Structure formats: structure tokens, C-alpha cells
Amino acid sequence: GAVVSQHPSWVICKSGTSVKIECRSLDFQATTMFWYRQFPKQSLMLMATSNEGSKATYEQGVEKDKFLINHASLTLSTLTVTSAHPEDSSFYICSARPTANYGYTFGSGTRLTVV
Amino acid sequence: DQQVKQNSPSLSVQEGRISILNCDYTNSMFDYFLWYKKYPAEGPTFLISISSIKDKNEDGRFTVFLNKSAKHLSLHIVPSQPGDSAVYFCAASASGYALNFGKGTSLLVTP
Numbered sequence: 001g002a003v004v005s006q007h008p009s010w011v012i013c014k015s016g017t018s019v020k021i022e023c024r025s026l027d028f029q030a031t032t033m034f035w036y037r038q039f040p041k042q043s044l045m046l047m048a049t050s051n052e053g054s055k056a057t058y059e060q061g062v063e064k065d066k067f068l069i070n071h072a073s074l075t076l077s078t079l080t081v082t083s084a085h086p087e088d089s090s091f092y093i094c095s096a097r098p099t100a101n102y103g104y105t106f107g108s109g110t111r112l113t114v115v
Numbered sequence: 116d117q118q119v120k121q122n123s124p125s126l127s128v129q130e131g132r133i134s135i136l137n138c139d140y141t142n143s144m145f146d147y148f149l150w151y152k153k154y155p156a157e158g159p160t161f162l163i164s165i166s167s168i169k170d171k172n173e174d175g176r177f178t179v180f181l182n183k184s185a186k187h188l189s190l191h192i193v194p195s196q197p198g199d200s201a202v203y204f205c206a207a208s209a210s211g212y213a214l215n216f217g218k219g220t221s222l223l224v225t226p
Binding site for chain 2: 004006009010034036042043044045046049091093095104105106107108109111
């Protein structure tokens with residue numbers, strides 16, 4: 001149980017375009033989802049916390065206008081990278097945990113390449 | 116500021132021997148610690164966890180030790196197998212909030 005599905009697995013886009021990444025909890029409801037970013041040989045860095053029905057909480061240094069997060073339902077959170085630039089190329093991973101326990105589950109990640 | 120630190124970027128161990136991966140943290144509010152295994156281009160896979168009320172948790176070949184006074188935890192893999200070769204992340208959270216990850220240790224288990 002506690003599966004998180006993330007799509008797409010990889011995407012290549014042109015500079016200036018926007019890319020949407022979806023994160024779905026398949027068998028549980030997630031009031032909170034987390035979005036991480038990983039640069040090569042670096043740690044997973046928390047970008048933002050997505051809250052169902054309310055605004056996301058962004059970590060310091062993360063541009064909220066650039067990384068739009070929407071958590072419209074208890075099973076879906078989306079991260080949209082707007083006006084993407086090559087420096088946005090990275091591996092993005094979402095995570096969620098079923099309420100009332102600590103079982104953090106991760107999506108399979110999205111490799112974004114901006115050309 | 117890195118609150119969770121894994122100071123060894125890589126570790127090489129012979130098959131059958133013990134692998135010991137170390138992790139240090141700075142935030143005394145952390146009350147839950149986890150180890151994840153990650154292959155390239157995949158999301159992390161949960162391995163084992165420990166809460167701050169314990170000092171040891173064992174699951175098969177994996178044992179995690181927590182030393183709260185030293186703010187240190189370690190993951191022991193015994194015996195190590197070639198399939199254990201991956202990047203291992205130490206992570207910590209405070210009161211169920213988001214995870215703070217270390218930079219990872221790349222483990223290579225050689226036959």
C-alpha cells in the first residue's frame with residue numbers, strides 16, 4: 001500500500017515553455033505532499049510543501065512564481081515549472097505520507113531537461 | 116544549511132562483509148530518522164527507520180543505531196550483497212514534517 005505515482009518520468013522542453021509534473025497518491029489520501037529537487041551528486045532538497053485546499057509553503061530561496069504548486073484534491077498535487085530555463089534541469093521528486101503515520105512514500109521522480 | 120550530514124560520499128565493501136554508513140545531524144528537534152536507498156533516475160526507496168525513543172532498530176540484514184547524545188546514526192548492512200550497491204540517504208524529520216536529507220553515500224559491494 002501507500003503508493004505514490006509521479007508523471008512524467010522524464011521530459012525535455014524548450015527554454016521559455018512550462019512543464020507540469022503530477023504526483024498522485026493511489027491508495028491513500030494525502031493532505032500534505034512534499035516536492036524535492038535533486039542536483040547531480042547532491043542531496044534531495046525540499047522545495048515546497050503542498051497542502052490540499054490551501055497555498056503551498058515554499059522553502060527559502062524557491063521562487064513561488066516559477067514553481068507553481070497546486071493541490072486541488074486529496075490525491076493529486078502538481079508542480080508546474082514556468083518559463084523553464086536550462087538551470088531548471090534537474091530531477092524532481094514528490095513525496096507523501098498517509099495521515100497519522102510516518103510512512104513517507106516517494107514517487108519515481110521526473111527528469112527534466114530544458115534545452 | 117545542511118542539518119543532516121553524510122560525510123562519506125562513497126564506500127566500497129566486499130561481498131559478505133559489513134557495510135557501515137554514517138550520518139550526523141545538528142537539529143535536536145529531529146525525532147524520526149530514516150534510511151533510503153536510491154538507484155539512478157528513480158525515487159528513493161524506504162529501507163528502515165528509527166524514532167528518537169529507541170537506540171536500535173533491526174530489520175533483516177539492516178540495523179540502524181541512534182546515538183542521540185552524539186546526534187549520530189548509522190546503518191549496518193550484514194552481510195553485504197552486490198545488490199545492495201546504490202546510494203543511501205539518511206533523512207530526518209521533526210514532528211512529522213518534511214524530510215531533511217543528507218547528500219548520500221554511494222555504496223559499492225564487490226564480489
